[in-house]
Amino acid sequence: xxxxxxxxxxxxxxxxxxxxxxxxxxxxxxxxxxxxxxxxxxxxxxxxxxxxxxxxxxxxxxxxxxxxxxxxxxxxxxxxxxxxxxxxxxxxxxxxxxxxxxxxxxxxxxxxxxxxxxxxxxxxxxxxxxxxxxxxxxxxxxxxxxxxxxxxxxxxxxxxxxxxxxxxxxxxxxxxxxxxxxxxxxxxxxxxxxxxxxxxxxxxxxx
Numbered sequence: 001x002x003x004x005x006x007x008x009x010x011x012x013x014x015x016x017x018x019x020x021x022x023x024x025x026x027x028x029x030x031x032x033x034x035x036x037x038x039x040x041x042x043x044x045x046x047x048x049x050x051x052x053x054x055x056x057x058x059x060x061x062x063x064x065x066x067x068x069x070x071x072x073x074x075x076x077x078x079x080x081x082x083x084x085x086x087x088x089x090x091x092x093x094x095x096x097x098x099x100x101x102x103x104x105x106x107x108x109x110x111x112x113x114x115x116x117x118x119x120x121x122x123x124x125x126x127x128x129x130x131x132x133x134x135x136x137x138x139x140x141x142x143x144x145x146x147x148x149x150x151x152x153x154x155x156x157x158x159x160x161x162x163x164x165x166x167x168x169x170x171x172x173x174x175x176x177x178x179x180x181x182x183x184x185x186x187x188x189x190x191x192x193x194x195x196x197x198x199x200x201x202x203x204x205x206x207x
Contacts, residue, residue: 033159033174038194041182044140046103046116051190053106058190065186066134070156077129078154078170082163085122089113091165118165119152126154139183139195141176151176153183 051058068074090112097112098104105116107124116138123136135155139162143149152163153173160173173180180195 033172034155035153035160035173035180035183036196037183038196040185041192041194043190043192044103044105044182046105047138047190047192049103050105050120060133060189062188063132063134066132068131068135068154068156070158074156075170078126078161078163081122081125081129082170083168085118085125085163086165086168089118089121089165115150115165119150119163122152122163133189134186137184137186138189140181141178142181144177146179149178151178155186 047058088111089108092112092114094104094114094116095101097114103116105120106113107121108117113121119138123138126136127133131154137153137155139151139153141149141151143166149166151165154161154163161170162173162176163170164176182192182194185191185193
């Protein structure tokens with residue numbers, strides 16, 4: 001287990017204890033971290049194409065930013081959806097799947113897909129469970145190999161966590177080892193904003 005995994009596991013354990021009521025013993029272990037978002041930036045081609053094919057998914061009103069209130073029940077649901085989708089989809093590269101180098105974003109219509117399909121489907125299922133759209137953000141990162149990768153960021157009142165097809169563990173965004181590039185705006189999913197280095201993120205002890 002690498003350092004990022006150890007950190008993620010420690011934070012997750014502290015979080016579970018905290019939301020379950022063991023705050024007195026665990027609060028000092030738990031920190032809340034939010035990514036420092038920057039200016040509006042380019043929208044990924046794949047999202048634009050997705051919206052062109054599924055306009056009902058993107059023709060949505062601008063809404064005020066909302067974070068998920070994290071509880072033991074909420075955490076359990078996030079964990080279930082993350083594991084369920086990771087197990088349900090057969091991984092396949094974008095080119096092998098669609099025959100194109102252009103990013104193709106979609107739901108797992110045939111049970112197969114790459115990282116974008118996993119993240120989009122998790123977003124869809126969480127929306128169906130009543131999560132606010134503004135807290136479920138498609139996010140582009142550079143993975144541990146420096147390759148482009150898509151994940152789902154869940155913005156909560158206890159920090160930002162990622163649902164990732166490369167891990168069944170839900171991790172704090174800054175415990176992944178990834179370099180974050182950009183993500184959807186909370187107010188408008190059709191606007192994307194840049195993300196600063198994790199060292200410049202907002203980090204504070206949970207109260």
